Amino acid sequence: MTGPSKEYDDIPGTFVFDADRSREGYHLNQFCISLRLGKNRDVFNADQESYLDKYPMTPAQRQAVLDRDWNELLQLGGNIYYTSKLAANDGITFQDLAAMMTGVSRDEYRDMMLHGGRSIDGNRYKSEWENE
Amino acid sequence: MARVTAGVGCSHVPAIGVAMDTGITEQPYWQPVFEGFKKSREWMKEQKPDVVFLVYNDHCTAFDASCIPTFALGCAAEFKPADEGWGPRPVPVVKNHQKLASHIAQSVILDEFDLTIMNEMEVDHGLTVPMSVMFGQHGVDDEWPTLVIPLAVNVVQYPAPTGNRCYQLGKAIRRAIDSYPEDLNVVVFGTGGMSHQLQYKRAGLINADWDQRFLDLMTEDPKAASQIQHLEYLRETGSEGIEMVMWLVMRGALDEDVTEVHRHYHVPASNTAVGHIILENQT
Numbered sequence A: 001m002t003g004p005s006k007e008y009d010d011i012p013g014t015f016v017f018d019a020d021r022s023r024e025g026y027h028l029n030q031f032c033i034s035l036r037l038g039k040n041r042d043v044f045n046a047d048q049e050s051y052l053d054k055y056p057m058t059p060a061q062r063q064a065v066l067d068r069d070w071n072e073l074l075q076l077g078g079n080i081y082y083t084s085k086l087a088a089n090d091g092i093t094f095q096d097l098a099a100m101m102t103g104v105s106r107d108e109y110r111d112m113m114l115h116g117g118r119s120i121d122g123n124r125y126k127s128e129w130e131n132e
Numbered sequence B: 001m002a003r004v005t006a007g008v009g010c011s012h013v014p015a016i017g018v019a020m021d022t023g024i025t026e027q028p029y030w031q032p033v034f035e036g037f038k039k040s041r042e043w044m045k046e047q048k049p050d051v052v053f054l055v056y057n058d059h060c061t062a063f064d065a066s067c068i069p070t071f072a073l074g075c076a077a078e079f080k081p082a083d084e085g086w087g088p089r090p091v092p093v094v095k096n097h098q099k100l101a102s103h104i105a106q107s108v109i110l111d112e113f114d115l116t117i118m119n120e121m122e123v124d125h126g127l128t129v130p131m132s133v134m135f136g137q138h139g140v141d142d143e144w145p146t147l148v149i150p151l152a153v154n155v156v157q158y159p160a161p162t163g164n165r166c167y168q169l170g171k172a173i174r175r176a177i178d179s180y181p182e183d184l185n186v187v188v189f190g191t192g193g194m195s196h197q198l199q200y201k202r203a204g205l206i207n208a209d210w211d212q213r214f215l216d217l218m219t220e221d222p223k224a225a226s227q228i229q230h231l232e233y234l235r236e237t238g239s240e241g242i243e244m245v246m247w248l249v250m251r252g253a254l255d256e257d258v259t260e261v262h263r264h265y266h267v268p269a270s271n272t273a274v275g276h277i278i279l280e281n282q283t
C-alpha cells in the first residue's frame, strides 16, 4: 500500500479495510456484491470472462477472481463481506472460506473454533509472527 | 410518554439464522448457543415492547460500496429481509413505527447528529438474527410481535464511528424517545460482535477474557467502554470485533445505572464468539 504507515499496520494476518483499500478495491467489490442476486449469478456462471468485462478492475484483480485466490483478493483491496459473495456463489461458507484463507483444512479450522478459537496470545503484533 | 425500559446486547452471526431456519438448533453444536436465549425469550414475552430500536450493521447487502453512510436511520414503512446470496431469510417483513422514527430523526439531527434517512431499505441478518433469537422463530407469513426502528451503522469500511460517538448518539436517541408523547414501551438493541475475525491469516481469532470485560463494562462502567479506541478493538478482538461499538449506542440510550438481568456467552458460532446481555433501567 502507498502512503504513510498506519497505527494498525503491525497487527498480524489482518487487512484493515480503510479508505485506501476501499478505493483500490472499488470495482472488485462492486463486482462481488452483484453476485448477491441469483439472476446475476446465472449470467456470471454462464460466462465469467464476459461478465467480468463489465467491471473495470485491474488485470491482477481479475486474475485473482478467476483463480479464486482468496487472500490475493484481500491484498488487492477486496473486503471479506464482498469476497464472501463470490465464495457463496461457489458454495463456500464463511467458515470454509476462513479455513482456506488460513491455510488449514476445514476440519482443522472447525476444530480450532470448537476449542475456543485462535488465541489472542501470540497474535497481537507482527513481531510475534516473525519466527514462523 | 414513550419510555426506554431496557437494552439488549446481542451478536448477529448469520449461521445462527441458518441454524434456526433449517431447524438444527437442538444439535450438539448449536444447543449451547440457543440455550442462553431461552430466558431472553421468556423475558421478552413479559416485557412486550411496542417498539424495538435496533442498532445493527449492513454487511454489504443493502449498501454497496457506492454509498457508505455512517449512521442510517430506517424511516420507511417496512423493511423486507434481503437476499444475501442464498435467498432471503424466511422471516416476516419488519414493520416500522414511522412516526416515532421521523421524530427521532428530527430530534437527533437538531441535536447535532447528522443522520442519513432511509426511505427504502432491505435488512440483512444483522437485524433479523437478533429478532429471531429474542422473539423465536416466526415464518414469512407471520408478524414480528413488535414494531422495529432500524439504525444501520457503518462498521465495514474503516473507520467506524468511535465508541464515544456511538455512546453520545445513544444519549441523543434517548432524549428523542423521552420527548415523544405517545405511551410506548421501547427496548433498544445493540447488535454485532463479540470478538471475531473473518478474514486473512488471523481469521478465527477469539478473545474471551476481553469479551467478558466488555460485558462487565456494559453493566458497570459504560463511560469506560465508550473510551475504548478502534486500535484496541482491531488488535484485541479481531478486525470484525469492532462491531461492538454498536452496543454503545444501546448503552447510551439507557440510564447510567442499570440492572443486569441476563448474560450469555458462548464460543463458537461459526467463526464468532456469541455474547448477549439484558440490562433494565431501574426507574
Ligand SMILES: [Fe+2]
Residues within 6 Å of the ligand: B012, B057, B059, B126, B192, B193, B243
Ligand atoms: Fe455484523
